[in-house]
Amino acid sequence: MKPPAPRECHPCTACCEGWLKIDVEAARAYLGSPCAHCENGGCNDYANRPVHPCRTFVCAWRGDDSALPDWLRPDNCKAIVMFDRLTWRGQPAIVAVAAGARIPQRTLNWLKQYAQETQRPLLGEEYEKIDGAFTGKKRIVTHGPPDFMQEMAERFRRGENLW
Numbered sequence: 001m002k003p004p005a006p007r008e009c010h011p012c013t014a015c016c017e018g019w020l021k022i023d024v025e026a027a028r029a030y031l032g033s034p035c036a037h038c039e040n041g042g043c044n045d046y047a048n049r050p051v052h053p054c055r056t057f058v059c060a061w062r063g064d065d066s067a068l069p070d071w072l073r074p075d076n077c078k079a080i081v082m083f084d085r086l087t088w089r090g091q092p093a094i095v096a097v098a099a100g101a102r103i104p105q106r107t108l109n110w111l112k113q114y115a116q117e118t119q120r121p122l123l124g125e126e127y128e129k130i131d132g133a134f135t136g137k138k139r140i141v142t143h144g145p146p147d148f149m150q151e152m153a154e155r156f157r158r159g160e161n162l163w
């Protein structure tokens with residue numbers, strides 16, 4: 001059987017738009033400030049993009065044999081999902097970062113269901129927005145064992161990076 005064609009990012013550019021902080025010499029992106037190379041629906045210097053984080057970034061939607069359905073492409077579902085960023089008590093966790101202020105309910109519901117089916121904890125990160133402006137503060141959404149949810153909430157309160 002012919003293997004499925006790899007997924008194409010276009011027109012998604014979510015991982016370069018600043019929802020994920022990127023802070024290396026060749027590429028910088030912050031909330032509200034996309035990478036300077038991100039234009040026309042892609043990277044204008046793709047051949048020279050830095051190894052870290054650009055080449056090593058593993059987008060769960062784009063990955064080979066991704067379990068994520070087509071509609072969960074990050075620009076569409078408004079969340080960037082990663083499977084390789086966090087382990088909790090030896091278990092790989094699902095990390096989802098909002099590509100916008102909130103992870104939409106439909107996306108969150110799918111991720112929670114998937115987390116349940118695969119017995120993985122889920123950590124979502126969202127951005128506080130007041131009167132149409134991002135405040136720079138985050139909030140988290142968790143799903144999974146109560147110990148996981150409590151630990152993430154405590155670490156978040158302490159201001160730790162969670163993944």
Ligand code: SF4
Pocket residue numbers: 008009010012013014015016059061062073074075080
């Ligand atoms: S978030 Fe995923 S699908 Fe979107 S541009 Fe990045 S790698 Fe491609």
Ligand code: SF4
Pocket residue numbers: 015016022026027028029035036037038039042043044045046049050054
């Ligand atoms: S250098 Fe290219 S791939 Fe890397 S963050 Fe910027 S636009 Fe994205």
